[in-house]
Amino acid sequence: MVKNSPDNTEKKKSLNFIQQIIEKDLAEGKNEKRVHTRFPPEPNGYLHIGHAKSICLNFGLAEKYNGLCNLRFDDTNPLKEDVEYVDSIKEDIQWLGFDWEDREYYASDYFQQLYEWAIKLIMDGKAYVDDLDQEDFAKNYRGTVNTPGKPSPYRDRSIEENLELFEKMKKGEFPDGSKVLRAKINMASPNMLMRDPALYRIKHASHHRTGDKWCIYPMYDYAHGQSDYIEGITHSICTLEFDIHRPLYDWLLEQIVDTKYRPHQYEFARLNLSYTIMSKRKLLQLVQEKYVSGWDDPRMPTISGLRRRGYTPESIRYFADKVGVAKRDNVIDVALLEHSIREDLNKKAQRLMAVLDPVKLVIDNYPDSETEELEAVNNPEDESMGKRKVPFSKELYIERKDFMEDPPRKFFRLAPDREVRLRYAYIIKCVSVEKDDEGNINTIHCTYDPETKSGTGKAQRKVKGTIHWVSADHAIDAEVRLYDRLFNNEDPNETEEGKDFTSNINPDSLNIVQGKIEPFIKDAEAGDKFQFERTGYFCVDKDSSEKLVINRTVPLRDSWAKKNQ
């Protein structure tokens, strides 16, 4: 029962590389020994399981080291961002179980400060207004990864002129794209990002928070580190593709920091999941082109999709923990995600019997009008969940797959002349089958042995198999949505020539069946989770109305099915 052996209890978990850095910083007394992280989503899409990893990392670190973690919306591009996304992001983080308390920040809150610092940069001769348009600059000045760039003809404008032009940019006197404010760094740097990166661009667009107050907007690089500094962030954690930005992050900070405190950026490898797409852009495409029903389609790797699918916050946090944090590219097996939810739900989920592919079974020697209330265990893993009554009668439904006319050797279920136990009920024996004109089985006839009722201990014999069932007259009908992976290819981006990832979509990712469920389910509400015995974990979908709609979260492990595949 107890997992930790006595000599094992002391075993401390090894630290990931970020924790090692933090512990070193703490030991050296850096930043007044504070740990302050932030989760900085751009509100331009829904959060997905990859963000969950980052959320768990950032909030988890703060928790572990008695620090704080801010929520900061990186909303510097009004064209792509929207309040719809702000709201969904907040909901998802809260649902995951993390609390930013009163520290809900927006990069847009800092626009004024950022603007003032930009003026300081100009006055220090570290920034200039460039009239080159995007195309011209890219083609004739930036250079390439192999060749150095060269200075813009506007690079050496006087401070006064720069100040004046920047002021006019702010006042809206120039059209979009006609001018940018650039940092004056090094056009020959081997790091392209250091070749006089744009700090501000003109966008006459209304922002979801600042409205029309601004028509110049800071770029990510300029906003991010300075925002970290404003908020007192100590460890600014982002994904690997930003490592090349770090010199710029540091350079920009150096221009304004006059304290001993200074934030530092660290990069870790983003999460990749097999059979899953993680790009926000592609997820948006799936939504827009109606490959899925929305951002919260249960097949989506979004947090809202996983939630609707029946995943619990605990299971996702467990998953994030198991996945680890490192710097090398990785592809996590979806099986680990599935393991995470099974692990959690096995301990928590109410058990029920439900038949998803019903075939009628009649117990010939059972009294016509009788109904028994049989006792069933709600969760064998948790006695405190108690027991319930399940109605039993002459006519039942069982799973089509649980009967075979001509069974193979190791088939333990029902077959002509064979015995099987009906879970929580009796041992029955198949005596005959009825078929329709096409030869499909209509009805299975059995006899039962009244001496073998569950719990009486009177059964004189053991049977190999136990199957689930539902009483025909008492069953509740439900639409059951059986979900499978959205993509057929382990790497959905690996496609044939000329095709895109949508060509890898699994046409059978959703299979809808009409199931029969024991009456217990009748009062269930959206989000309620169950284990249908021998079948899988399920939850009630929000689409339920008079008729229940049930989502399959994940099937149970099935060694019989595996053996036969």
Add this chain to the structure above:
RNA sequence: UGCCCGAUGGUGUAAUUGGCAACACGUCUGACUCUGGAUCAGAAGAGUCUAGGUUCGACCCCUAGUCGGGCAACCA
């Protein structure tokens, strides 16, 4: 061809910082079971990208290479 990052069983992550590789998932056995679930017991599977070097000793340090990823948005 430039710069940056990385490389440990099938997949991830470790190895308390130089003392002959551990944990998890997955896979396979077996036991148990009124869920072919769960649980329990066990097994297979890497000699740490390659080649040199330092060292009594290298996954760890050095050198050179190989492979993989990233970088040339007025995106983040």
